[in-house]
Amino acid sequence: MHIYYNPGNHTFHLCNRDISYIMTVLPNGQMGQLYFGRRIHHKDDFSYLLETRLRPMSASVFDDSSLFSMEHIRQEYGLYGTTDFRHPAVEILQENGSRISDFVYREHEIADGKPPLDGLPATYTESPQEAKTLLLHLEDPLTHIRLTLLYTIFAWGGILTRSARLTNHGAHSVQLTRAMSLCLDLPDCDWEWLQFSGAWSRERYPKLRPLEQGITAVDSLRGHSSHHQNPFLVLKRHTADETQGEVIGCSLVYSGNFLAQAQVDTYDTTRILLGIHPAGFSWKLEPGASFQTPEAVMVHSVCGLGGMSRTFHTLYRERLARGFWRDRERPILINNWEATYFDFTQDRLLDIAKAAKDCGVELFVLDDGWFGKRDNERRGLGDWTPNPQRLAQGIAGLAERITALGLRFGLWFEPEMVNRDSDLFRAHPDWVIETPGRHSSHGRFQYVLDFSRAEVVDHIYDRMAKLLREADISYIKWDMNRSITECYSGALPADRQGEVFHRYILGVYSLYERLTAAFPHILFESCASGGGRFDPGLLYYAPQTWTSDDSDAVERLKIQYGTSFCYPVSSMGSHVSVVPNHQVNRITPLHTRANVAYFGTFGYELDPGSLTDEEKCAVKEQIAFMKQYRRLIQFGDFYRLASPFGRNTAAWMCVSGDRRTAVIGWYRILNGTNLPFERIRLQGLDPELPYEIWEDNTRRGGIYYGDELMHAGLITSDASAGQPLPGERPGCDFDSRIFVLQA
Ligand code: DGJ
DSSP: OEEEEETTTTEEEEEOSSEEEEEEEOTTSSEEEEEEEEOOOOOSOOGGGOOOOOOTTOOOSSTTOSSOOGGGSOBSSOOOSSSOOSOOSEEEEOTTSOOOOOOEEEEEEEEESOOOOTTSOOOOOSSGGGEEEEEEEEEOTTTOEEEEEEEEEESSSSEEEEEEEEEEOSSSOEEEEEEEEEEEEESOOOOEEEEEEEETTEEEEEEEEEOOSEEEEEEEOSSSSOSSBOSEEEEEOTTOOSSSBOEEEEEEEOSSSEEEEEEEOTTSOEEEEEEEOOTTOOEEEOTTOEEEOOEEEEEEESBHHHHHHHHHHHHHHHHTSOSTTTTSOOOOEEEOHHHHTTOOOHHHHHHHHHHHHHHTOOEEEEOSOSBTTOSSTTBOTTOOSBOTTTOTTHHHHHHHHHHHTTOEEEEEEOTTEEESBSHHHHHOGGGBOOOTTSOOOOBTTEEEBOTTSHHHHHHHHHHHHHHHHHSOOOEEEEOOOOOOOSOOOTTSOGGGGGGHHHHHHHHHHHHHHHHHHHSTTOEEEEOBTTBTTOSHHHHTTOSEEEOOSOOOHHHHHHHHHHHTTTSOGGGEEOEEEOSSOTTTOOOOOHHHHHHHHTSSSOEEESOGGGSOHHHHHHHHHHHHHHHHHHHHHHHSEEEEEEOSTTSSEEEEEEEOTTSSEEEEEEEESSOOSSOOOOEEOOOSOOTTOEEEEEETTEEEEEEEEHHIIIIIOEEOOOOOSSOOOTTOOOOOTTEEEEEEEEO
């Protein structure tokens, strides 16, 4: 990896084995973008990539020429108000009412490694050799506001991270009304736009459409990254697919309101903007103060969508997630939520725990309902003291009993929320987010605590830390079950109300930071009514996320498949739950529920005491299987083989780092009669190695070379007409099989 700088023409070339990113100081002093893509040779001069031509109706920068207009120039951080008419990266409302800025190059720094971003989650390095960072310092000569653009190129992979910092060196306060993390101008629009959309219980379905002139965008204005859209966008060439072709993925390391947008102009160039949503946002920048944007991560791949995903997986698993659990196999857990909801006693919980322990489960998680007067959704949130009616010996007593069984103990919190019917609300009614004089809407009868206020975060920290010190707690599920409405903080003046959404998320991050620092051995799993905050921001603190409240195996195929475009298998909370399923009422076979849940952190969300003896045996075998293969599944390379969208069969696989072992999940939604013969082409194997194949624990005869399995394919045809071969299981609806390959 290298960052070249040519002082003669002020050109910067950031490159590693996979990518080149080239930019230059333009004749007007601003920064122009020349190239982003596959690695190209370094030269001293790339100025031919800057095209300045006369176009009617454009406005020109220089008095003596009509050739130079920012309208046609690809920029590093676009500005509106002079000659560029596209949506800008930054907008600053100044004392005189003007919003025009002119950021010109002043100086730069090149450093080894990657600096942390103050108060914000971000990717990191563990040694200075892992990356190089360029800080470009620009300044507006009129306002004396300094803009620092940060670029980090990693030594491996097509990865470039970006963010921006604005510092007011002027004499007057200004209002920042837009500050994007990433602005990327591309020379053409020959791309398809891939976004990940959904709703509660059907998060992150991939949606593909061609880019057209005009705006294509997804966003969240809900105060969290949301079930509805994800802060992640992909541009792919029309011919690119899972295994080949050019793809650019852009991901925002942030958990609040965001905007991800592509604007194709009339000359068919494309501007990507990604960052905090400008709607409703403003930030008062007083003299001397700075504002740091969240980080955006760009991944360029010439190995298609699969190549892009695996780069994100490695980066987010190894250099975004942190701490004790980052590289550790995740405990197989049982969560009581779908088994009991609010209806439990200590004895009931212990029965569940004992039965789970008998099957080989390692961690018992007590979900909602253990605190305050919380016997339904309407009360108790905010009162983080155990309910003595349910837990006579408190959380410490329950944890002691659970750990005596040989299980670890985990606990649910929803730290950011309060019910009106709670002691916390009665003591501090002014601690909720609501607008004076306006009706306050609720979500699930709960209100959002004003985490922009340090004293609120301090209070919640003290309550949580007290419990964590008193009881033997190994895991926290951190839930968040509503969007933010009537956003306003009673603690901030009128001209700072545009800061509340962002300050709220900074408060969430600060609580996570304090808790993870004080209790480094606790495994955090984030959750927001399932996958409403499945984003890289939270993965920095919590290495796993409850992927969705929908635990049905067929639904989960789609959700986990879509989630895998950006997020690693180790981050996806996935459980086997009871049938009929509580979300869709579907009855799927136990083996398929496990075969889907294996491709995540794995656990159970049911009462094992209600299983038949045969089912208990099957669960024991499932847990033994997962214990054997979870390192490979959670930390190996993940390949999507067949999409569950619009098809009857789906498949994916994980391959160990040395490519000697692989686990393949194959799924068929509906059975049929006399079905076509079927095979799947595997990926990621060593073409030279001979593999043995186990199909649902039974060895298939023969050996198969990696190249055979990748090019001729793995035969998955079965009887399908109710006439299985000797030893073959008859097919059924919602069927699935696991294949293990061993070199
Ligand atoms: C929503 C979560 O997604 C569920 O798993 C469960 O924890 C409930 N909240 C509890 O209220």
